[in-house]
Amino acid sequence: MNNEKMKGDIIIAWNNIYLEAVRRLGGAPGPLSRIGAMMHIAMFDAINILCGSPYAQYVKCEIKPDKDADPIMSAAYAARKVLRETITELIQQTIKKQGGVPSPFAAYQVNTGFDAKSFLDDCMKPFDRVMGEAHLDPSQKFGEAVADAILTERKDDGSQDQQNSPMLCNGSSNRDTVPRCFGYQAGDWRETGSGSAVTPLWGKVRSMGKWEKIDGFLPTTALDIKKFNNYENLLKSPDYAGQFDEVKRLGEAHSQERTREETEIAFFWANDLDGTYKPPGQLYAITQIVAKQEDTVQDLLKTARLFALVGIAMADAAIVAWYVKYLFPNEECPIRLWRPESAIHEADRDYNRNTVLDPNWQPLSAMVDGTRFSPAFPAYISGHATFGAAHATMMRLFYGRDSIAFTATTEDPHALRDENGIKLTRRFTSFTEAARENGRSRVYLGVHYQWDAEGGFESGCKVAEYAFNKLLLKQAEHYPAATNEPVTA
Numbered sequence: 001m002n003n004e005k006m007k008g009d010i011i012i013a014w015n016n017i018y019l020e021a022v023r024r025l026g027g028a029p030g031p032l033s034r035i036g037a038m039m040h041i042a043m044f045d046a047i048n049i050l051c052g053s054p055y056a057q058y059v060k061c062e063i064k065p066d067k068d069a070d071p072i073m074s075a076a077y078a079a080r081k082v083l084r085e086t087i088t089e090l091i092q093q094t095i096k097k098q099g100g101v102p103s104p105f106a107a108y109q110v111n112t113g114f115d116a117k118s119f120l121d122d123c124m125k126p127f128d129r130v131m132g133e134a135h136l137d138p139s140q141k142f143g144e145a146v147a148d149a150i151l152t153e154r155k156d157d158g159s160q161d162q163q164n165s166p167m168l169c170n171g172s173s174n175r176d177t178v179p180r181c182f183g184y185q186a187g188d189w190r191e192t193g194s195g196s197a198v199t200p201l202w203g204k205v206r207s208m209g210k211w212e213k214i215d216g217f218l219p220t221t222a223l224d225i226k227k228f229n230n231y232e233n234l235l236k237s238p239d240y241a242g243q244f245d246e247v248k249r250l251g252e253a254h255s256q257e258r259t260r261e262e263t264e265i266a267f268f269w270a271n272d273l274d275g276t277y278k279p280p281g282q283l284y285a286i287t288q289i290v291a292k293q294e295d296t297v298q299d300l301l302k303t304a305r306l307f308a309l310v311g312i313a314m315a316d317a318a319i320v321a322w323y324v325k326y327l328f329p330n331e332e333c334p335i336r337l338w339r340p341e342s343a344i345h346e347a348d349r350d351y352n353r354n355t356v357l358d359p360n361w362q363p364l365s366a367m368v369d370g371t372r373f374s375p376a377f378p379a380y381i382s383g384h385a386t387f388g389a390a391h392a393t394m395m396r397l398f399y400g401r402d403s404i405a406f407t408a409t410t411e412d413p414h415a416l417r418d419e420n421g422i423k424l425t426r427r428f429t430s431f432t433e434a435a436r437e438n439g440r441s442r443v444y445l446g447v448h449y450q451w452d453a454e455g456g457f458e459s460g461c462k463v464a465e466y467a468f469n470k471l472l473l474k475q476a477e478h479y480p481a482a483t484n485e486p487v488t489a
Helices: 009-025 029-050 071-098 116-130 133-153 231-235 238-250 260-268 278-293 300-327 340-345 383-399 431-444 450-470
Strands: 406-408 426-428
Touching (some): 029 133, 029 278, 029 383, 071 133, 238 450, 278 383, 383 450
16 A cells, blocks of 8 residues: 555544534533544554554454455444444433433433434445445454454443433442432532433443553542541631632623633633533544644554544543542542532532622533533533543653644634634643643633642543553564653654
8 A cells, every 4th residue: 555545544534523423422521532532442453453563452353354454444444333333332321311301401411313323324435435345345344353342342341321320329329339419418519400410430430541440540639638538628628718719700600800811711622512522522623633733644553543542541531530520539428529600509508608608600601592501510620621631641742742832623602703703713832731721711611610620630641641651552573672661652
C-alpha cells in the first residue's frame, strides 16, 4: 500500500462518526467515554497487528490476518462493529431502566430510538466503495475479529445493567454494596429537578488502563478528607464558606460579578446537553485539531495510537470521577457533596453562619429552552475537570511537550457568538491551560465549587500518566534499544 493511503484519515473519519453517534444517542459521560475508548482501541489493535505489531497490543486477537487484509479497511470494520454492539447494548440497558419512557428532562437521557445499525451501515458505504473487492472480505473478517476481542475483554466489566441504578436505603443491592439514600443530611447530594442520580455505580466499572485498585488515582489535596470526614465538619468550615460564596457570586444565572469572558468560558466548555458531542467529544475534537496541526495524521499507526491512548485516559477519568462522586472516601459512608444550587437554597441547614440562604438562586447552566439545571450527580469531583486533565496529560506525554498552541471549538447551544453570529472559538497556549480553564468553567456555570475542579485535575492527571506509561508501548523486538520506560510518540 502506498504512503498516501497509509495516512491517519480513517481514524479522524471514524472519530467523527462516533461524535455524530454521540449527538444522536445522548446520555451520560461514563458510558459514552467507554464506547469511544473501545472503538479506538479496536482500530489501533487492527492497524498495529497488520503493521507488524511495533507496539504492544491492548487485547489478544487469536485470528491470523489474511495477507489481503487492509489496515485501513480492517480498522473501519472494527470500529463499525464495536460502535454497533456497544450502542445497542446501551440502548437496551436504558430501555430496561426507563421502561421506554423518555424523561421530560433530557440532559442525560439516552435516545432509545436511535437506529445504530442503519446509521453505521450508511457510514460504512463510502469506505466499501473506495476499496477493491479483493480486500473487502479479509479486511472485514479480521477487523470484526479484533472488535470481538475487545468486546469480549470488556464483557461484564461493571458497565452493564447499571444505568441510573437506584440507590437503596438498606445499603445493599443484588450486585454491589450501594450507599444509603440521598439527601437525608445537609451537604448530601439530592435531586434538584434535573432527574434521578445518573450512573451511580460507574465508579465500579473495570479500568481501561488495566489497574486493579482505584486508590492511587483518588484526589488527596483539593479537599482534605481526613479533616472533613463528615458533612458537619465540612460544611461548618471556613473553606466551605469560601467555596460557597465564590460560586454563589460568579455562577448565578444573572450574576453582575461574572465577566463576559467568564460567561463565554462557562458555556464554551459545557456541552452537557444531548445533541452536542458531550465533554469527551469536545476533547476528541481538540485531539483532531492538534493531530492535523502537528502532522500526526500523516502516519496511520501513530494517529491510531494517539486516539486509543486519549480514549483510554478519558474512559478511566470517568470511572475515577464517578467513584469519587458517589463512593469516596468510604463506600459505606461516602461524602456525596450537594450541588451549589442545593447548598444555596438550604444554607440555613449547613451549620455555617457565614453562608446566606437565597431560595431564588439559579445556576447559569441551562437547557436549550432556558430552564436552569444542575447535573444529576454529586459535585465532588468535577467530571469536566477530570476529563480535561486526563486529556491534557495524555496529549502532553504523547507529544513530549505541553506548550502546543491550538484553537478549540464548542457545540454548546448557549456558546457566545461574534458579530456575525458565529460561535466563538478559544485559543490556548498549552494543554494544561485548556484543562485548567475547563475545570474553572464549572464555577462560572454555577454547578461546581473550585475544589471540585482541583480534585478532578489531580485524578485526571494520574489516570493518564498511568495509561501512557503502561499501555501500547513500543515492543523490544521492533525497537531493540527500547525498554518499558515511558516513551513519547
